[in-house]
Amino acid sequence: MPRWRVLAVFLLPAFLLYSVFIVYPLVSALDYSFFEWRGIRQVGFAGFDNYRDLLSVYPYDQQLWRAFAHNALFFAGTMLIQNTVGLLFALLLFRYRRGKRFLQAAFTTPYLVDPLVVGYLWSLLLNPTFGPVNALLEAVGLDSWALPWLGDTRTALPIVVLVNAWQWVGFPMLMFSAALAGIPAEYHEAARVDGASAWQAFRRVTLPLLTPAIGVVSVLTFIGNFNAFGLIYAMSGSTGSPAGSTDVLGLLFYRVAFVEGGVEAIGRSSALAVLMFVFIFGVSLLATSYFRRRERKLL
Amino acid sequence: MRAGRRAPGRVAVHLLLWGYAVVALLPLVVMLLNSLRPTSEIFTAPLRLPTSPTLDSYLQVWTDASFSTYLLNSLTVTCGAVLIGTAVSALAAYPLARYDFFGNRLLGAYFLAGLMLPIRLGLVPIFYLMDSMGLIDSLLGLTLLYAASGVPFCVFVLSAFYRSLPGELDEAARLDGAGEFRIFGRIMLPLVRPALASVTLFQFVPLWHEFLYPLVLLRSDEKFTIPRGLSQFFGEYTTDWSALFAGLVLATAPLFVLFVLATKQIIAGLTAGMSK
Numbered sequence: 001m002p003r004w005r006v007l008a009v010f011l012l013p014a015f016l017l018y019s020v021f022i023v024y025p026l027v028s029a030l031d032y033s034f035f036e037w038r039g040i041r042q043v044g045f046a047g048f049d050n051y052r053d054l055l056s057v058y059p060y061d062q063q064l065w066r067a068f069a070h071n072a073l074f075f076a077g078t079m080l081i082q083n084t085v086g087l088l089f090a091l092l093l094f095r096y097r098r099g100k101r102f103l104q105a106a107f108t109t110p111y112l113v114d115p116l117v118v119g120y121l122w123s124l125l126l127n128p129t130f131g132p133v134n135a136l137l138e139a140v141g142l143d144s145w146a147l148p149w150l151g152d153t154r155t156a157l158p159i160v161v162l163v164n165a166w167q168w169v170g171f172p173m174l175m176f177s178a179a180l181a182g183i184p185a186e187y188h189e190a191a192r193v194d195g196a197s198a199w200q201a202f203r204r205v206t207l208p209l210l211t212p213a214i215g216v217v218s219v220l221t222f223i224g225n226f227n228a229f230g231l232i233y234a235m236s237g238s239t240g241s242p243a244g245s246t247d248v249l250g251l252l253f254y255r256v257a258f259v260e261g262g263v264e265a266i267g268r269s270s271a272l273a274v275l276m277f278v279f280i281f282g283v284s285l286l287a288t289s290y291f292r293r294r295e296r297k298l299l
Numbered sequence: 300m301r302a303g304r305r306a307p308g309r310v311a312v313h314l315l316l317w318g319y320a321v322v323a324l325l326p327l328v329v330m331l332l333n334s335l336r337p338t339s340e341i342f343t344a345p346l347r348l349p350t351s352p353t354l355d356s357y358l359q360v361w362t363d364a365s366f367s368t369y370l371l372n373s374l375t376v377t378c379g380a381v382l383i384g385t386a387v388s389a390l391a392a393y394p395l396a397r398y399d400f401f402g403n404r405l406l407g408a409y410f411l412a413g414l415m416l417p418i419r420l421g422l423v424p425i426f427y428l429m430d431s432m433g434l435i436d437s438l439l440g441l442t443l444l445y446a447a448s449g450v451p452f453c454v455f456v457l458s459a460f461y462r463s464l465p466g467e468l469d470e471a472a473r474l475d476g477a478g479e480f481r482i483f484g485r486i487m488l489p490l491v492r493p494a495l496a497s498v499t500l501f502q503f504v505p506l507w508h509e510f511l512y513p514l515v516l517l518r519s520d521e522k523f524t525i526p527r528g529l530s531q532f533f534g535e536y537t538t539d540w541s542a543l544f545a546g547l548v549l550a551t552a553p554l555f556v557l558f559v560l561a562t563k564q565i566i567a568g569l570t571a572g573m574s575k
Contacts, residue, residue: 002479007394010483011406014391014450017383023379025428032424040427088321092312099317106320109327112558116526117550120533124543135345166323202488227417230526234533248398250511252566255511257423258515266423266561268349273420292569 026277033270038263050271053264060256060268066244068254074161074248075225080251083217086172087210091202092172104177108170115167115211119234122163126150152234153245160246164231168224172217178265179213180206208298219284226280230255249276330551336543340525341540356545364536366549369528373506373553376524377506381499382444385447388453390496393483395454396461397469405460413451419511426515436518444512449502460494461487500561507554525550 036046054060089107093100110118125133137146139161149159164278185205191201229250236254240247253276255261257269333341334356336349360366394400395407425444426435434440464487472482488495513527523531529550536542 002394002398006402006479010390010394014387014410014454014569017387017443017447018410018413020428021425021444022416022421022450023409025424026416026418028424028428029421089316092316096312096316103553104317105322106323110323112504112554113327113551114510114526114554116508116510117547120529121326121340121545121547124540125326125329126570130342130345130540132345139346166326169323175368223417230508233510234530253420253422254511254514258426259376266427269423273423277417277420281415284415296341 029270029273032266034276035267037265037267040266046267050264051275053268054271054275063244063247063252064272067240067247067249070157070240070246071226071228071248074164074228075222077161078165078168078221078225079218081161082169083172083221085165086169086217087176089169089173090180093177093207100139103233104170104173107173110167111170115231116234118163118167119231122166123150123235124161126159151242153181155244156236156242156245160235161180161234163235164225164228167231172221175213175217176210179210183209186195211291211294211298215288215295218291219287222287223280223284226250226276306480317528327551332542334541334548336541338539338541341544356449356539356541357549360532360542360545360549364528364532364542365520366525366528366532366546369523369525370549370553372438372522372528373507373524373526375477376442376445377503380506381502383442383446384449384502385453385495385499388450388498389457389491390483391450392454393456393461393487396465398456410451410454416457418448422515425512429516434483435516436522438522440569441513441516441524444507444516446505449498449506452501453498456498457491457494460491464490496561503557504554524554 008245033041033050034046034048036044036049054064091189093103096103113121125131128134128146128151133147133149137143147155149155172198187205187209188201191205196204227250228248232246232248232251236242236246240251240261249272252273253269256272257265332349335352335354337355340347359442372511391410395403395410409430429435429437429440429444432440434443468486468490469482472486508526509524510526512531513524514530517523517527520528520531529546532546533543536546
C-alpha cells in the first residue's frame with residue numbers, strides 16, 4: 001500500500017477537476033433554485049417559489065408544458081420511427097451477405113456529423129424556395145408535396161423527428177445487430193421445426209430475447225431526446241420556430257437562463273434545471289429497473 | 300410456391316436497404332457538391348451536378364469567415380481537454396483499481412455518479428464560476444470544463460482495464476525496488492495503451508460537437524470553436540448558400556479524417572497488445 005502522499009498525487013488532479021467543474025455546479029444549481037434573485041444577487045430564501053413561478057407565471061406556465069409535450073412527442077416519434085426502422089434494418093441485414101459492411105457503414109455515417117451541422121444542412125435542403133428536396137418532389141410530379149416543411153407549425157416537429165432519425169438510425173441498428181448475433185441459432189431452428197411462421201418466430205422468440213437491447217436503446221433515446229439542443233437550435237432557432245411549434249425543454253432552459261429570464265433568471269432557470277434532472281434521472285431509473293425485471297422473467 | 304413467394308420479397312429487401320443507403324449518404328454528397336459551385340447555380344438548378352467545380356467558397360469561408368481560426372480553436376480546446384482528461388483519469392483510476400485504501404469504494408462511486416448526471420444542467424452556476432475566475436470568453440476555461448466532463452467515463456473504463464492486469468506484475472517490480480510512480484509509468488501505463496486510445500477517441504467526438512457551453516461561455520469571434528462559429532456564420536451569410544455548404548463541409552471534414560486515421564490506430568493498438 002503506497003503512502004497517503006503518493007495516493008494524493010494520483011487521485012487529487014482528477015478529483016479537483018471533476019469536483020470544481022462538474023459536481024459543484026450541479027449542487028449549486030439545486031442551491032440556487034431555492035433562493036430569490038435580483039440579477040446576480042441573492043435577496044432571500046424562496047422555498048419552492050421559483051418552482052411555483054415556472055408553473056404559474058406567464059409565459060412559463062404555457063411554455064413549460066408545451067416544451068414538455070414536444071419532448072414527449074419527439075421521444076414517441078423517435079421510438080416509433082428511428083428505433084423500429086433500426087430494428088428492421090438489423091433483422092434484414094442479419095442474414096444479408098453482399099455489401100453488408102458497406103450498408104452498415106452507410107447507415108451509421110450521419111452519426112459522425114455534428115447535430116448542429118445536420119440541423120443547418122437539412123434547413124437548407126428543405127428550404128421552400130431553393131431547397132433540393134422540394135425541387136426533387138416537383139421534378140417527379142409531386143408538386144402538391146413541395147410544402148414549406150419547416151415553416152408550417154403542423155409539419156415542423158415531425159420533420160425534426162425524421163431528421164434526427166436520419167442521423168441516429170445507425171445506433172439502434174448496431175445495438176440490435178449485436179443482440180441478434182448473441183441469440184443461439186438453435187432457438188430459430190426449434191421454432192421452425194415446430195411449424196412457426198416467420199412472424200410468429202419473430203414475435204415469440206426473437207423479440208422477447210431482444211428485451212435487454214430494447215431497454216438500453218429506449219433509455220438512451222429518452223435521455224438523448226430530453227436533452228436535445230443543437231439540432232433543434234439549428235433548424236428552428238432558440239425559440240423553436242415557427243411559433244414555438246418545435247420548442248423543447250433544452251431551448252426553454254437556455255432562454256430562461258440567458259436570453260429572456262430577466263432579473264429572476266438564475267433562480268427560475270435553476271429550478272427548471274432541477275425539475276428536468278429529477279424527471280430525466282427518475283424516469284431513466286424506473287425504466288431501467290422495469291427492463292431488468294422483464295429480463296429476469298425471461299431466464 | 301415457397302420460392303415464388305420469396306423472390307419478390309428478396310427484391311424488396313435489396314431495394315429497401317440500398318435505397319436507404321442512398322437516403323443516408325445523398326444529403327452529405329449534395330452538401331459537398333453544392334459547396335463546389337456558385338450560389339447562383341445552386342438556386343437555378345438545385346438538382347444538377349456542378350458544371351465547373353470551384354473552391355472559391357472554401358477560400359472565402361476559410362479567410363473572410365475566419366474558419367481557420369475556428370478550426371485552430373476547436374483543435375486546441377478539444378485536444379487539450381482530451382489530453383488533460385485522459386491524463387488525470389489514468390492517474391486516478393490506477394489506485395482506485397489496484398489498492399484497497401480507506402474510502403476507495405466511496406470515491407469510485409463519486410466518480411461513477413458523473414456518468415449518470417446530466418452535467419449541462421449545471422450551466423448557470425458554471426457561467427458564474429467561470430466569471431469569478433475570469434474564464435469567460437477563454438479557451439483555457441472551456442478546455443478545463445471539457446476535460447472535467449470526460450473524467451467519469453475515463454475513470455470508469457480505465458479502472459476496468461487496470462483491474463484486468465495480473466497482480467504479479469507490480470509485485471515483481473516492487474520486489475526489485477521500483478517506486479510507485481515508476482511502476483505506474485513503466486509497467487501499468489504501457490499495458491493500458493489500447494484503452495487510452497479508445498477513451499481518447501470516445502471523448503473526442505462529443506467534445507468536438509459541443510455547442511451549448513461555447514454558446515454561453517464564448518463572446519468574441521476570435522475565440523469561437525467550430526460549432527459556435529458555424530452558428531454565427533449562418534446568421535451572417537444567410538443568402539450565400541455556396542459558402543454555407545462549404546462551411547458545413549469544413550465543420551464535418553476533420554472528424555471524418557480523424558476517424559479514418561484513428562480506427563486504424565486503435566486496431567493496431569489492440570493487436571499489438573494481443574501479440575505480447
